[in-house]
Amino acid sequence: MQRRVTFPNRVLPYLLLAPQIAITSVFFFWPAFQAVKQSLYREDPFGLSSAFVGLENFRAVLTDPNYLHSLRVTVVFSLSVAVAALAAALLLAVMTDRVVKGRGVYRTLLIWPYAVAPAVAGMLWLFLFSPAMGTLAFLLRRAGVAWDPLLDGDQAMLLVVVAAAWKQVSYNFIFFLAGLQAIPRSLIEAAAIDGAGPWRRFWSIIFPLLSPVSFYLLVVNTVYAFFDTFGIIHAVTGGGPAKATETLVYKVFNDGYVNLDLGSSSAQSVILMAIVIGLTAVQFRYVEKKVHYA
Amino acid sequence: MIERRPVGTLLAHFTLIAGIVIVAFPIYYTFVASTRTIAEILAPPMPLWPGPHFLENYGQALFGGLGRIGGVDVSLLLANTTVVALAVAVGKIVISMLSAYAIVFFRFPLRMVFFWMIFITLMLPVEVRIMPTYKVMVDLGLIDTYAGLTVPLMASATATFLFRQFFLTIPDELVEAARIDGAGPWRFFKDILLPLSKTNIAALFVILFIYGWTQYLWPLLVTNSNDMNTIIIALRKMISFADAETEWHMVMVTTILALVPPVLVVVLMQRWFVKGLVDSEK
Structure with a gap:
C-alpha cells in the first residue's frame, strides 16, 4: 500500500492530485449530492419553490406501474443480453482455442466490434431489420412473418437485445480466450x-476452471446492459413502442431531461446509484474470493 | 491439440467462419448501402454487392455541406x-x-x-x-x-x-x-x-x-x-x-x-x- 522510500515534499502531492480531485468534486460529488438532496424535495413546475417531502418521491416512484414496468424491462433486457453475449463468446472462444491454423486471423476478425459505439451497433441492426428498407426485414416478411419492430414490442426488444449482445461478444471473447489459454494443457491431456x-473434458474440467472469468464477465455484462446500452435504445427504439424497451436509465433520462420532472428523476437516480454500488460491491468482493479454483 | 479429430476441427472452423459472418454482416451490409443510391436502398431487397456510387456518396458526405x-x-x-x-x-x-x-x-x-x-x-x-x-x-x-x-x-x-x-x-x-x-x-x-x-x-x-x-x-x-x-x-x-x-x-x-x-x-x-x-x- 505504501512505499518505504518516498519524496519528502509537503505541497507537491496536493498539486499533483488537484486536477483529478477538482474534476471529481465538481462533476461527480456535487451533482451526486444534489441528486440525493433533490430526491427529498418536490419542486413546483416552474422551478420557483421547493418543499421538503421526505421519502415521498421514492414512494411515488416505487409504486408507479410505469417504473415497475421499466424495472421488468431492464431485467429481461439485461439477462437476455448477458446470456446471449456470454454463450456466443464462449462458443467462439472454445473453437478458437481448438484450432491451430488461422487462430490469429480468427481472433482479429472477432474482436473489432468492440470499437463500434453501442448506438452505431443499434443502427446497423436497424438498417438490416427496418420495415421500410431492411433487406432482412423484407425476407422475413416474404417468409410470412409479420415483422415490424416499430409496432411490436417483443420484436423491438429482440432487435435491441441482438444489437447489444452483438457488440459485447468481442469483449467476452477476449476474456474467455485468455482464460482458456491459462488452463494448463497437462490437465486436459491427463483427462484425455x-x-x-x-x-x-469441457464440462468437467474446462468449464469449472473458467468459472471465475465467467462470473466476472456476468457482472460486467450486467453493468454494460444496464448503463452502456442507453445509446442503442435511444437511437433505435426511443424506449418504444409503448414503452416496451424503456429501461431504467432511459426512463431517468426521459423523465428528467425531456419531461423535466426533477423530483421523480432524482429519486430514480438515487435508486440507480444504489444498484451501481451493489454491483460494484459484488464485483470486488466475490470475483476475487468466492469463485476461485486455481 | 490433444488428439486428432478431423471432423471436430472442421466443425470448429465452420463455427468460427459462421461467427465471423454474423459479426461482419451488418457492417458489410451498411457499407454496400453506402455505395448505392437512395432509391436502391429504399427498394428492398438490395443487392449484396457494392454499387458504383462510392466516390460520389463519400465525397458529398465529407465535403458537400448542404442537406446534412x-x-x-x-x-x-x-x-x-x-x-x-x-x-x-x-x-x-x-x-x-x-x-x-x-x-x-x-x-x-x-x-x-x-x-x-x-x-x-x-x-x-x-x-x-x-x-x-x-x-x-x-x-x-x-x-x-x-x-x-x-x-x-x-x-x-x-x-x-x-x-x-x-x-x-x-x-x-x-x-x-x-x-x-x-x-x-x-x-x-x-x-x-x-x-x-x-x-x-x-x-x-x-x-x-x-x-x-x-x-x-x-x-x-x-x-x-x-x-x-x-x-x-x-x-x-x-x-x-x-x-x-x-x-x-x-x-x-x-x-x-x-x-x-x-x-x-x-x-x-x-x-x-x-x-x-x-x-x-x-
Missing part, C-alpha cells in the same frame, strides 16, 4: 488419457 | 469526434498518472481520503446523475464547448488504479538510487517513471480513445448546436427525422465513417488493445 472425450 | 444535419459536413463531425477522443484519452492518462504518482510516492495527510474519493467515482457514472450534472454544466457555461465535452470525462478511477498498481511494483532501490544521485520528484518522474510506463500508457491509450469516441449520453447532454456534435450524435439526429426526406445513402456513409477510425485503432494496435483491456479490469 483417462478416456474423457471433448464434451466430457 | 444543419448543413454540417461529416468532415467537421469527424474532426469534433477526433478532438474529443484524443482529449479524453490524453487527459485521463495525464491526470491519473499524476494522481497515482502522488498517492504512491509521497506521504502526506489525507492521502487515503483522496484515494477513496477517486475510488468512489466508479460508482457514480453519468447515468445516475444526469440532471444535476447538466445543471452544473449550464451554470459553468460549458454547454456547446470542447471543454464541456471533454474535461468532465477526464477523471478516471480505473486508470489511476492501473498506474498505482504499476508504480507499486517499482523497486525501492531504484527510487533510493535516484535520490542519492540527486534526482528530485520531477526528475524521477520524467527520466525514470515515464519511460518505464510506456507500455501501460500505450495500452491504456487504445482503450480510452475508443471510450472517448463511442461516448453517447454525455455529448447528447452537453451539445445543442449542430456544429459541436460528435459524429454519433449527428447520426442519431439524421435518422430521427425518419421518413421525411431522410437521405439514407448519406446516413449509411456517415455510419461507416463513424466506425472506421476506432476499428482501425483496435485492429492496428491489437496487442496494446488486448493488454489494456485485460489490465484495466483487474
Whole structure:
C-alpha cells in the first residue's frame, strides 16, 4: 500500500492530485449530492419553490406501474443480453482455442466490434431489420412473418437485445480466450488419457476452471446492459413502442431531461446509484474470493 | 491439440467462419448501402454487392455541406469526434498518472481520503446523475464547448488504479538510487517513471480513445448546436427525422465513417488493445 522510500515534499502531492480531485468534486460529488438532496424535495413546475417531502418521491416512484414496468424491462433486457453475449463468446472462444491454423486471423476478425459505439451497433441492426428498407426485414416478411419492430414490442426488444449482445461478444471473447489459454494443457491431456472425450473434458474440467472469468464477465455484462446500452435504445427504439424497451436509465433520462420532472428523476437516480454500488460491491468482493479454483 | 479429430476441427472452423459472418454482416451490409443510391436502398431487397456510387456518396458526405444535419459536413463531425477522443484519452492518462504518482510516492495527510474519493467515482457514472450534472454544466457555461465535452470525462478511477498498481511494483532501490544521485520528484518522474510506463500508457491509450469516441449520453447532454456534435450524435439526429426526406445513402456513409477510425485503432494496435483491456479490469 505504501512505499518505504518516498519524496519528502509537503505541497507537491496536493498539486499533483488537484486536477483529478477538482474534476471529481465538481462533476461527480456535487451533482451526486444534489441528486440525493433533490430526491427529498418536490419542486413546483416552474422551478420557483421547493418543499421538503421526505421519502415521498421514492414512494411515488416505487409504486408507479410505469417504473415497475421499466424495472421488468431492464431485467429481461439485461439477462437476455448477458446470456446471449456470454454463450456466443464462449462458443467462439472454445473453437478458437481448438484450432491451430488461422487462430490469429480468427481472433482479429472477432474482436473489432468492440470499437463500434453501442448506438452505431443499434443502427446497423436497424438498417438490416427496418420495415421500410431492411433487406432482412423484407425476407422475413416474404417468409410470412409479420415483422415490424416499430409496432411490436417483443420484436423491438429482440432487435435491441441482438444489437447489444452483438457488440459485447468481442469483449467476452477476449476474456474467455485468455482464460482458456491459462488452463494448463497437462490437465486436459491427463483427462484425455483417462478416456474423457471433448464434451466430457469441457464440462468437467474446462468449464469449472473458467468459472471465475465467467462470473466476472456476468457482472460486467450486467453493468454494460444496464448503463452502456442507453445509446442503442435511444437511437433505435426511443424506449418504444409503448414503452416496451424503456429501461431504467432511459426512463431517468426521459423523465428528467425531456419531461423535466426533477423530483421523480432524482429519486430514480438515487435508486440507480444504489444498484451501481451493489454491483460494484459484488464485483470486488466475490470475483476475487468466492469463485476461485486455481 | 490433444488428439486428432478431423471432423471436430472442421466443425470448429465452420463455427468460427459462421461467427465471423454474423459479426461482419451488418457492417458489410451498411457499407454496400453506402455505395448505392437512395432509391436502391429504399427498394428492398438490395443487392449484396457494392454499387458504383462510392466516390460520389463519400465525397458529398465529407465535403458537400448542404442537406446534412444543419448543413454540417461529416468532415467537421469527424474532426469534433477526433478532438474529443484524443482529449479524453490524453487527459485521463495525464491526470491519473499524476494522481497515482502522488498517492504512491509521497506521504502526506489525507492521502487515503483522496484515494477513496477517486475510488468512489466508479460508482457514480453519468447515468445516475444526469440532471444535476447538466445543471452544473449550464451554470459553468460549458454547454456547446470542447471543454464541456471533454474535461468532465477526464477523471478516471480505473486508470489511476492501473498506474498505482504499476508504480507499486517499482523497486525501492531504484527510487533510493535516484535520490542519492540527486534526482528530485520531477526528475524521477520524467527520466525514470515515464519511460518505464510506456507500455501501460500505450495500452491504456487504445482503450480510452475508443471510450472517448463511442461516448453517447454525455455529448447528447452537453451539445445543442449542430456544429459541436460528435459524429454519433449527428447520426442519431439524421435518422430521427425518419421518413421525411431522410437521405439514407448519406446516413449509411456517415455510419461507416463513424466506425472506421476506432476499428482501425483496435485492429492496428491489437496487442496494446488486448493488454489494456485485460489490465484495466483487474
